[in-house]
Amino acid sequence: METEINHRWLMQYQIVNLVNQCRRLIRAEFDDRLSLTDPQLRQKLAHYAGITRSHGLQRLYGEIQLELIKLEGPDVLVHEESPPGEVARMYRGQPVDAANSRGETAPRQRGSRMYRGRPVS
Template identity: 65%
Template sequence: MSTTATDHRWLMQYNIVNLVNQCRRLIRAEFDANLSLTDPELRHKLAHYAGRTRSQGMQRLYGEIRLALIELEGPDELITPEPTLPVRFYRGQPVEMNDERKKGKESTRNEPGTGKTLMYRGRAVVQH
């Protein structure tokens, strides 16, 4: 019970709650995700969305929250954002390039006699 009280102690500060509510609005607008103030994982979710956002305002707000938390509780462990793979685009649309497709391309190059079937002007063409 005492750990829950210390975990939510930071939400008793008016200035921090004000910043968190501003972050929640920005997260709702950008990611269409609703965060609850009563969620025990609220700090981790804020860090997650702050790491993924493209909004400088959101990053600035999260930085202010972190500074206020450091002043209140002292320094804590760094929460690093999840590593993301670069997204490739083709004609403005994101294209997924997973490991299976990469392996499949390499295997067709190494095996003689097998090729990739392509459609060209209505005809099936085998590419070696």
């Protein structure tokens, strides 16, 4: 993001209205008071929208994102360095091994297996 604080997006009435509704829901659910002058407001809204159980807060944040796209244009996607044609696969937030994702199996290690905390042969 930019090093300077850009509050131009908060000059739009529709966006400020949606942000204030989000702030109320965040205050009710997480007991955190967000300030409109906070330089990290956009990041905090995204954080709380990602961890909330409230569908209302998720919907409002989606509407804010749509308004921001209208105002600033689409976001630029940043990708990690990966070989061309190969997509990094994720499972529950963890990267999946590329060899296993292609159906290859790793050699099985011999040793004791555990079942309910006890070794089984």
